[in-house]
Amino acid sequence: MLQANNISYQIGSKSILRNCTIRLKPKTFTAIVGPNGAGKSTLLKAITNEVKLRNGSITVNGRASSALDSKALSRIRAVMPQHTNINFPFSIEQIIEIGRFPHHTSPVENEEIIEKVIEKTRLQSYRGRTYQTLSGGEKQRVQLARIMAQVWDKSPHPKYLLLDEPTSDLDILHQHALLGTARELMSDNLGVLAVLHDLNLAAQYADYLVFMKNGEIVKQGETREVFTKENIETTFNHPVQMLEDPTTGQTIVVSIPNHMHLEPQKEIRYA
Amino acid sequence: MNSSITISKLKSQKLTAGFLTTAMALFLLALFLFSLTIGAVELSVSEISSILLDRLGFTNQNFTAVQSVVLMDIRLPRLIFTILIGTALGVSGAALQGIFRNPLVEPGIIGVSSGAALGAFVVILGLTSFIGEIPDSLKVWLLPPFAFLGGVLATFMTLRLGNYQGKVRVTILILAGVAISALANAIIGLGIYYADNQQLRTFTFWTLGDLSAGTWQKIGIITIPIVASTLILTRMAKSLNAIALGESEAFHSGVNVEKVKRTIVFLSALCVGVAVSFSGIIGFVGLVIPHIIRMAFSSDHRIVIPLSALGGAALLILADLFARTVVAPSELPIGVVTAALGTPFFIYLLTVAKRKNLI
Numbered sequence: 077m078l079q080a081n082n083i084s085y086q087i088g089s090k091s092i093l094r095n096c097t098i099r100l101k102p103k104t105f106t107a108i109v110g111p112n113g114a115g116k117s118t119l120l121k122a123i124t125n126e127v128k129l130r131n132g133s134i135t136v137n138g139r140a141s142s143a144l145d146s147k148a149l150s151r152i153r154a155v156m157p158q159h160t161n162i163n164f165p166f167s168i169e170q171i172i173e174i175g176r177f178p179h180h181t182s183p184v185e186n187e188e189i190i191e192k193v194i195e196k197t198r199l200q201s202y203r204g205r206t207y208q209t210l211s212g213g214e215k216q217r218v219q220l221a222r223i224m225a226q227v228w229d230k231s232p233h234p235k236y237l238l239l240d241e242p243t244s245d246l247d248i249l250h251q252h253a254l255l256g257t258a259r260e261l262m263s264d265n266l267g268v269l270a271v272l273h274d275l276n277l278a279a280q281y282a283d284y285l286v287f288m289k290n291g292e293i294v295k296q297g298e299t300r301e302v303f304t305k306e307n308i309e310t311t312f313n314h315p316v317q318m319l320e321d322p323t324t325g326q327t328i329v330v331s332i333p334n335h336m337h338l339e340p341q342k343e344i345r346y347a
Numbered sequence: 348m349n350s351s352i353t354i355s356k357l358k359s360q361k362l363t364a365g366f367l368t369t370a371m372a373l374f375l376l377a378l379f380l381f382s383l384t385i386g387a388v389e390l391s392v393s394e395i396s397s398i399l400l401d402r403l404g405f406t407n408q409n410f411t412a413v414q415s416v417v418l419m420d421i422r423l424p425r426l427i428f429t430i431l432i433g434t435a436l437g438v439s440g441a442a443l444q445g446i447f448r449n450p451l452v453e454p455g456i457i458g459v460s461s462g463a464a465l466g467a468f469v470v471i472l473g474l475t476s477f478i479g480e481i482p483d484s485l486k487v488w489l490l491p492p493f494a495f496l497g498g499v500l501a502t503f504m505t506l507r508l509g510n511y512q513g514k515v516r517v518t519i520l521i522l523a524g525v526a527i528s529a530l531a532n533a534i535i536g537l538g539i540y541y542a543d544n545q546q547l548r549t550f551t552f553w554t555l556g557d558l559s560a561g562t563w564q565k566i567g568i569i570t571i572p573i574v575a576s577t578l579i580l581t582r583m584a585k586s587l588n589a590i591a592l593g594e595s596e597a598f599h600s601g602v603n604v605e606k607v608k609r610t611i612v613f614l615s616a617l618c619v620g621v622a623v624s625f626s627g628i629i630g631f632v633g634l635v636i637p638h639i640i641r642m643a644f645s646s647d648h649r650i651v652i653p654l655s656a657l658g659g660a661a662l663l664i665l666a667d668l669f670a671r672t673v674v675a676p677s678e679l680p681i682g683v684v685t686a687a688l689g690t691p692f693f694i695y696l697l698t699v700a701k702r703k704n705l706i
Contacts, residue, residue, distance in 0.1 A: 126595055150601030162591050163448050164646040174589045178601030226600065 077101055078153065078236050078267070080123050083132030092118050093291045095132070102234035102267045105259055107282035109272055111312050114288040116271045117158075120240050123269070124155050137234065150178040153236040154223035158244065160215065165206045168199060168218045175225030189228045190221075197221040197257060212245040220254060227266060237261065239270040243277060255281045275329050279303045287311045303327060364649050371657040375430070378661055382426055382668050387676060388417040428561025428569075428625075429667050430660040433632060435573045435622035437659015439615035440633025441640070441651050442580045445587035446611045447517055453634035454619040456521060457612055458501035461528035463623040464554060465535055466497025471550045472538045487560070490553070491568075494624035501527050502616035506609075515608045517594075555680035556629035558667050565625050572621045576614040577656050583607055584648035591646070631685045632659050635693045642696050662689065 078100040085093040093115050100106055100123075108116045121127045123134060125141055134141040136152055144152075154175065162171075169190060176186040194200060197217045202210070207218060220242070227235040237258060243251040251274070258268050259281055272278040278285060278299075285302050287295040288311075295307050305318045308329055315332045384390050397409040398418050436454065444452045454460065470493045475481055481489065505527050509520030539547065586607045589597040594604050619633070640654045663681075666688055670679040 121595075124599060126598065146598050146603055147601040150599055153599075155596075155599040157593065157596055160592050160596060163450055164591055164641060166588075166591065166646050170588065170645075170647055171592070174592060174600050177585050177589055 077135075077137065077234075078123065078269075079135045080119075081133050081135070083122055083134065084130045085118060085122055085127055086130050091291055093122060096122075096288075096291075096293050098123070098286060098293065098296070100236055100267045100269050102236075103262055103264055104284055105262060105268045105270070105282045106284040106286060107270050107272045107278040108286045108288055109275055109278050109311070110288035115291040116288050117240055118291075119288065120155075120238055120269070120271055124153065124238060125149060137232070147178050150226065151229070152232055153238060154226035156216075156219050156223050156237070156239045156242055158241050159212075160219055162207055165208060168202055168205055168207055168210075168221075169194075171207055171218050172222045172225050175222040175228075178226065179229060181229070186225075189225050193221040193224040193228070196224065196260075198253075213247065213250040216242060216246060216250070216254060220257060224257075224261065227261075230265065233265045235266050237266065237268045239268070241271050241273060244273055251277060275303075275308065279328070280326065300327075303329075305329075363645075364647070364653075367644055367650055368653045368657070371654050371661070375657050375661045375664070378664050379426055379430065382664050383418065383422050385668060385672060386417070386422060388414060390414055390418060390422070424563050424566060425558060425561040425667075426664065427566050429558050429663050431566065431569050431573050432558065432622045432626045432629065433660035433663030434577055434656045435569075435618040435659075436629060436632040436663070437636040438577045438580050438652060438656040439618045440659070441637035441648070441655035442583065442587070442611045443615050443633075444637050445648055445651070446590060446608055447521065448591060448593070449517075449521075450638065451634075452521075453630075454615060455528065455630075455633075456524045457616060458505040458524045458527040458531070459498040459616045459619045460623060460628050461531035462501025463494040463498035463620060464628060465501070465531040466493040466495065466624070467553050467627075468535050468538055468550055469493055469497070471553065472542050472546050475546065491565075491624040495620045497531075498620035498623060499616055501531060502612065502620070506612055514605060515612075552680065553627045554682070556627040556682035556685075558626055558663075558681050559671075559678065560625065569621050569625060572617050576618040580611065580614055581652050581656070583611060584652050587648040587652070591648075627682070629663070629682050629685055631682075631689045632662055635689045636662055638693065639696060642700050 080096060080098045082095050082097050083093060084091070084095055096115075096119055098106075098119070108119060110116050118127065122129060125134065125146075136144065136149065141149060172190050172193060173186065175193075176189065179186075181189075194203065197220055199214075199217055199221060202214065202218075207215065210218065223237060227237060239258065242254055242258075246254060255270070255277065258270070262268055270278075270282070272282075282299050285296065285299045286293055287302070287307055294311055295302055305316055308316050312331075317330045317332060319328050319330055320326070321328050380392055380395070383395055384392060394410045394414055395418060398415050401408075401410075401415070402419070439454045440452075443454060443456065444450055447456070467490055470481075470486060470489045474489070505520060505523045506515070508523035508526070509515050509517075511519065539550075542550070586597065586602045586604075589600040589602045590604065590607065592600075597604050623629075636658045637651055637655045640651050640658055644650050644654065662685070666681060666684040669688060670681050670684040673679060
């Protein structure tokens with residue numbers, strides 16, 4: 077289990093995270109949702125030891141993460157960034173290989189793992205291409221392949237994949253391809269945490285939802301229990317409707333534009 | 348894809364780094380031998396080997412005393428000196444471009460060159476003004492330590508300014524380097540305003556670089572810092588590949604980013620500080636060599652770092668060969684030649700890379 081216990085973080089006197097507690101279990105897809113500036117990415121950074129906490133602690137599989145160095149941590153969890161731009165021409169294989177650097181496996185084994193993740197992310201036709209020549213969606217697939225290569229080994233286990241808004245640049249085809257691959261990877265050995273902007277995507281893929289607002293976790297629980305009109309409206313300060321998708325039977329959320337608001341509205345004045 | 352193809356591909360990839368390094372080393376050796384034979388006194392490869400064998404105690408007199416002196420006291424030390432300086436400039440350029448994730452970086456960016464220039468300037472101008480005329484024989488020995496001290500001090504200040512809450516912030520570091528360099532240049536400019544013609548001439552030639560000063564004694568001083576730094580920097584290649592993705596990505600890939608950053612800045616300052624203090628400022632090698640290697644072979648730092656070390660040495664031998672033959676018996680300043688030779692080739696590579704969408 078990857079666990080953040082009552083963590084707080086602040087920059088100067090500005091509080092960014094307040095008393096957040098979150099547990100990531102293997103075989104579970106957890107999504108963090110919330111408005112812009114709620115502290116979602118910061119929570120992810122805090123969980124991955126990228127920022128210094130004011131108080132609280134992080135434990136990784138029962139051990140304090142502060143007691144582990146970056147190499148030991150990187151064998152347990154892999155992090156996929158929002159954007160990755162590179163100033164030098166690297167091939168996609170060279171990028172993916174970086175995921176194997178923390179491990180002591182032989183070059184032959186590494187090459188086989190790289191081969192497998194290239195297949196899994198359907199990057200076969202991109203072999204030998206330079207990373208810079210790829211589109212945003214293709215770059216994200218290469219990054220996914222890289223972190224897959226990083227968590228490929230059986231031990232130490234369980235492992236965690238942490239994705240920071242992985243779908244923000246992608247069209248619907250690639251959004252589903254990426255999150256689908258992440259879900260396929262889930263096993264008794266692997267849990268996934270993703271910061272997601274799209275509420276419906278979060279509800280479709282996550283087993284467990286965490287609502288954040290103003291640096292606090294306002295609600296968390298099983299998706300089918302917490303994915304409600306009330307929780308979404310209080311978190312986002314915006315009216316929504318919950319509908320049922322006639323084909324899948326899933327609950328979906330529709331936000332209501334301000335000019336179609338059902339309740340009487342104040343007149344908008346322009347200065 | 349079947350796995351036997353995979354494995355053969357892997358082997359060929361693994362071979363590439365070793366193969367390219369060996370090939371470049373052989374090329375450098377050939378260039379070294381060729382360069383030894385060129386000059387006012389004729390020397391063939393067999394005569395060179397006879398002289399060396401003679402020194403090792405196998406007497407065979409196939410050469411003249413003049414040839415022996417020219418080889419042992421002039422050409423050999425000069426060329427070894429050139430190789431060491433070129434290695435220092437090439438390897439630190441490659442490592443700094445890697446750590447700053449920026450292809451525009453050259454060793455001067457951390458302030459080391461300007462700091463060293465200020466140190467040299469203090470000896471050439473400052474000391475003579477305060478203490479009185481210093482004999483040239485003493486000046487030769489005062490210049491390197493002052494230049495080295497200036498270079499390391501400037502780097503140290505740059506690093507301190509770039510430090511924030513225990514982390515080195517790259518943008519601030521680069522800006523700090525620019526500021527420290529500007530300050531050093533301002534002090535030099537002020538000095539130039541008051542300098543006499545002789546002092547100006549000495550200083551200007553120092554900034555253009557000089558390899559003719561290579562002696563066994565100087566080689567003895569610079570070999571250990573340069574060779575050791577080069578070997579350590581070569582071992583950082585994997586970390587630099589991860590850092591190319593970004594610092595937090597590298598951290599999540601298990602790299603101790605702060606340690607790597609500090610080590611590389613320190614070793615580069617040491618390397619370049621030592622080199623510049625004895626040879627003067629030789630521009631362009633540190634900037635252009637890593638690019639040539641990347642465009643010609645790969646961006647993989649396991650190739651870029653060792654090949655930049657060897658390539659820097661090769662480029663400097665070529666430039667030195669040109670500098671001392673084209674206007675013989677006189678010599679061109681080496682810094683002028685590196686820029687004049689390197690620029691057209693670099694522009695050619697840029698146009699090729701642009702077309703292939705590599706940068």
